[in-house]
Amino acid sequence: MSKVNLDWANIGFNYHKTDKRYVAHYKDGKWDKGELVDDAVLHLSECAEVFQYCQQCFEGLKARRTKNGDIAVFRPDMNAKRMHDAAIRLEMPPFPEDQFIDAVKQVIKANLDWLPPYGTGASLYLRPFMIGTDPIIGVSSANEFEFRIFCTPVGPYYKGGAKPISLLVSDFDRSAPHGTGNIKAGLNYAMSLYDHTLCKAQGFDENMYLDPATRTYVDETGGSNFIFITKDNEVVTPLSDSILPSITRRSCMYVAEHYLGLKTTQRKVRFDELKDFAECGVCGTAAVISPVGRVVNHGEELIFPSGMEHPGPITEKLLNTLSGIQECEIEAPEGWILKVEE
Ligand SMILES: *Cc1c(COP(=O)(O)O)cnc(C)c1O
Numbered sequence: 001m002s003k004v005n006l007d008w009a010n011i012g013f014n015y016h017k018t019d020k021r022y023v024a025h026y027k028d029g030k031w032d033k034g035e036l037v038d039d040a041v042l043h044l045s046e047c048a049e050v051f052q053y054c055q056q057c058f059e060g061l062k063a064r065r066t067k068n069g070d071i072a073v074f075r076p077d078m079n080a081k082r083m084h085d086a087a088i089r090l091e092m093p094p095f096p097e098d099q100f101i102d103a104v105k106q107v108i109k110a111n112l113d114w115l116p117p118y119g120t121g122a123s124l125y126l127r128p129f130m131i132g133t134d135p136i137i138g139v140s141s142a143n144e145f146e147f148r149i150f151c152t153p154v155g156p157y158y159k160g161g162a163k164p165i166s167l168l169v170s171d172f173d174r175s176a177p178h179g180t181g182n183i184k185a186g187l188n189y190a191m192s193l194y195d196h197t198l199c200k201a202q203g204f205d206e207n208m209y210l211d212p213a214t215r216t217y218v219d220e221t222g223g224s225n226f227i228f229i230t231k232d233n234e235v236v237t238p239l240s241d242s243i244l245p246s247i248t249r250r251s252c253m254y255v256a257e258h259y260l261g262l263k264t265t266q267r268k269v270r271f272d273e274l275k276d277f278a279e280c281g282v283c284g285t286a287a288v289i290s291p292v293g294r295v296v297n298h299g300e301e302l303i304f305p306s307g308m309e310h311p312g313p314i315t316e317k318l319l320n321t322l323s324g325i326q327e328c329e330i331e332a333p334e335g336w337i338l339k340v341e342e
Pocket residue numbers: 060184220221222223224225244245246247248249283284285286
């Protein structure tokens with residue numbers, strides 16, 4: 001029985017300080033072996049690289065208690081690999097992928113009281129991140145880095161079924177052509193906050209970003225990848241160098257093909273062909289898939305045939321199947337679920 005007694009179904013997506021976090025340091029050209037610590041606060045130089053030149057990347061993944069009492073983590077190897085790619089792009093030393101997986105296990109085991117019970121819809125969200133820590137004033141990469149994973153319980157994304165969301169086509173870009181749109185870096189979020197505030201103020205849920213070079217093709221939202229369903233039930237996802245490769249979206253495409261027997265395609269998607277699709281959804285760890293009902297571009301409104309009341313039928317099937325796999329209620333493809341031994 002867990003010591004912590006939260007109203008699991010209603011905690012939302014907020015930070016709760018849990019008991020332990022994993023911390024490793026890079027110094028003199030190598031990562032140390034890392035350890036669990038109690039202190040949730042960092043003590044850094046005012047001139048630390050991360051504060052001046054934003055050398056930072058991060059990840060996000062969930063651990064869940066399953067029906068038969070296991071602890072299941074969804075594809076953490078993909079997070080380890082993606083963080084490796086982000087580190088290379090930001091001139092940071094990649095964190096060893098096997099050490100990443102080991103750290104994930106340690107953090108979960110050290111915070112079992114915070115792992116939401118089965119049946120609440122809540123989960124334990126893990127946030128790995130890496131920062132440059134030594135004082136740097138002339139522009140260059142840091143020499144010392146910290147890798148850290150903390151966790152916080154998060155509530156179920158949907159209460160009473162997935163509701164379609166509304167998107168606003170942003171007049172801003174979330175990444176430059178040949179920029180950093182394809183890595184998970186805090187800097188991509190810092191510059192999207194202004195557009196996000198504008199979008200919320202106008203009553204929309206998220207921005208839709210177009211390709212930064214020509215503003216002709218669909219890229220993604222601020223934090224999730226698109227899938228579109230054609231009128232012939234083909235699942236299409238945009239191809240672009242500026243999209244962050246979502247693990248949820250890649251899993252969703254696999255599920256569409258191998259579990260639902262649907263044709264899947266990754267290709268450039270023109271904004272002006274949106275009117276031809278039957279359904280739309282956005283994919284990410286937080287919500288798995290959010291159905292999209294409406295997209296507005298400079299006052300011009302497009303409502304997908306699936307409408308604003310319910311998810312489209314294929315979107316709903318994909319959501320239920322992928323959620324079922326993550327919750328271990330549907331058999332997962334080989335290697336998709338890491339079970340953590342208590
Ligand atoms: C994290 C993120 C996503 C979703 O990726 P998942 O691996 O599915 O959680 C999509 N877009 C951006 C910009 C992101 O940062």
